[in-house]
Amino acid sequence: MKKNVPKKILITGGAGFIGSHVVRRFVTRYSNYHIFNFDALTYAGNLENLKDIEQSTNYTFVKGDITDADFVNDLFARNRFDGLIHLAAESHVDRSIVDPLAFVRTNVFGTVNLLNASLQTFKENAGFLFYHISTDEVYGSLGKEGFFTEKTAYDPNSPYSASKASSDHFVRAYGETYKLPYIISNCSNNYGPNQFPEKLIPLFINNIIQNKALPVYGDGNYTRDWLFVKDHAKAIDLIFHQGKKGETYNVGGFNEWKNIELARLLCRLMDKKLDREAGTSEKLITFVKDRPGHDLRYAIDASKINQELGWEPSVTFEEGLELTIDWYFDNKEWLNNVTSGDYLEYYKKQYQV
Ligand code: NAD
Ligand code: TYD
Numbered sequence: 001m002k003k004n005v006p007k008k009i010l011i012t013g014g015a016g017f018i019g020s021h022v023v024r025r026f027v028t029r030y031s032n033y034h035i036f037n038f039d040a041l042t043y044a045g046n047l048e049n050l051k052d053i054e055q056s057t058n059y060t061f062v063k064g065d066i067t068d069a070d071f072v073n074d075l076f077a078r079n080r081f082d083g084l085i086h087l088a089a090e091s092h093v094d095r096s097i098v099d100p101l102a103f104v105r106t107n108v109f110g111t112v113n114l115l116n117a118s119l120q121t122f123k124e125n126a127g128f129l130f131y132h133i134s135t136d137e138v139y140g141s142l143g144k145e146g147f148f149t150e151k152t153a154y155d156p157n158s159p160y161s162a163s164k165a166s167s168d169h170f171v172r173a174y175g176e177t178y179k180l181p182y183i184i185s186n187c188s189n190n191y192g193p194n195q196f197p198e199k200l201i202p203l204f205i206n207n208i209i210q211n212k213a214l215p216v217y218g219d220g221n222y223t224r225d226w227l228f229v230k231d232h233a234k235a236i237d238l239i240f241h242q243g244k245k246g247e248t249y250n251v252g253g254f255n256e257w258k259n260i261e262l263a264r265l266l267c268r269l270m271d272k273k274l275d276r277e278a279g280t281s282e283k284l285i286t287f288v289k290d291r292p293g294h295d296l297r298y299a300i301d302a303s304k305i306n307q308e309l310g311w312e313p314s315v316t317f318e319e320g321l322e323l324t325i326d327w328y329f330d331n332k333e334w335l336n337n338v339t340s341g342d343y344l345e346y347y348k349k350q351y352q353v
Pocket of ligand 2: 224
């Protein structure tokens with residue numbers, strides 16, 4: 001066991017997609033930690049994601065909003081946290097185009113609230129660590145060649161990535177100005193169980209099940225680097241425990257797919273799963289109006305985390321997609337629950353259906 005191992009760990013956004021996998025990993029692996037999951041339960045947060053661990057004695061759920069400074073300060077005053085893993089965010093690019101201020105509020109203002117509260121904790125507990133979870137989208141768009149490294153200049157294009165870039169800068173600035181110990185990691189596109197079906201992979205799985213159109217933006221030649229969510233959670237665990245303070249780590253799958261090719265792969269896998277004749281689901285692919293400011297390509301060079309911390313993805317894309325598809329089939333009730341209400345209105349507006 002390492003020296004100065006934190007005991008009370010605050011995880012924000014733990015009821016969301018990636019956060020729920022991180023919370024589960026920490027609650028089940030580290031019985032010497034008490035994990036506090038701080039989440040506002042927006043449309044993207046769902047306690048059903050954590051049903052299997054909610055009774056654990058080393059787990060506490062705190063419903064609250066990171067934009068509420070009084071609430072945040074009070075929570076930090078009542079608990080002398082040893083570490084914070086910050087995942088709470090508005091996370092969907094299309095929503096950020098419709099309502100940028102919601103992204104400024106949570107991703108920028110909310111992060112600064114957490115930083116301010118952390119300063120007081122750091123005064124009392126020199127071992128405190130602020131670990132900020134971010135995205136490769138802060139680097140902007142790549143052309144056909146090359147990779148994002150930790151040295152790539154920030155060049156965000158969407159309101160979402162601009163808000164995440166801003167929050168990354170605030171974290172660094174608090175490190176420089178107030179010496180707050182921090183680490184930042186920037187990860188590529190995640191997929192896997194519990195992802196809200198507005199992002200590409202779960203949206204298409206859900207639409208194929210329901211025989212609905214698969215809206216491919218523009219010509220579909222946009223490229224993303226996909227990583228299975230549990231491999232991201234594993235990277236977060238390693239970085240939190242072994243990462244160097246004041247450093248950035250890029251996390252990615254070395255797994256680039258053009259959207260249209262990924263859509264076709266999903267269709268083939270789903271035809272098999274649904275016992276449909278080959279080619280049936282592909283007929284659902286529909287090219288729609290492009291996303292404004294659409295980044296052409298993201299691709300992460302993950303050699304630093306690989307060489308320094310020994311991290312590498314544990315599943316291939318094929319294995320990860322099989323696990324993901326199986327999970328959505330086994331959890332139709334979850335899918336029905338999350339796709340009612342606010343989501344439906346949003347979906348109808350987005351695709352004019
Ligand atoms: P998500 O949208 O699934 O979950 C976000 C969670 O944050 C939800 O549980 C929501 O209730 C909570 N939340 C939102 N606003 C809040 C507020 N004001 N106060 C408290 N809680 C609030 O997001 P995700 O996909 O799990 O992403 C988690 C983090 O990882 C984000 O910071 C995101 O930028 C980053 N990230 C995501 C990806 C990806 O592919 N999904 C890739 C790289 C980085
Ligand atoms: P998304 O899952 O929203 O992640 P991000 O925009 O953060 O990368 O989108 C992944 C890619 O898929 C992106 O190039 C936009 C595209 N896309 C579609 O073509 N159709 C869709 O319905 C969605 C949601 C995304």
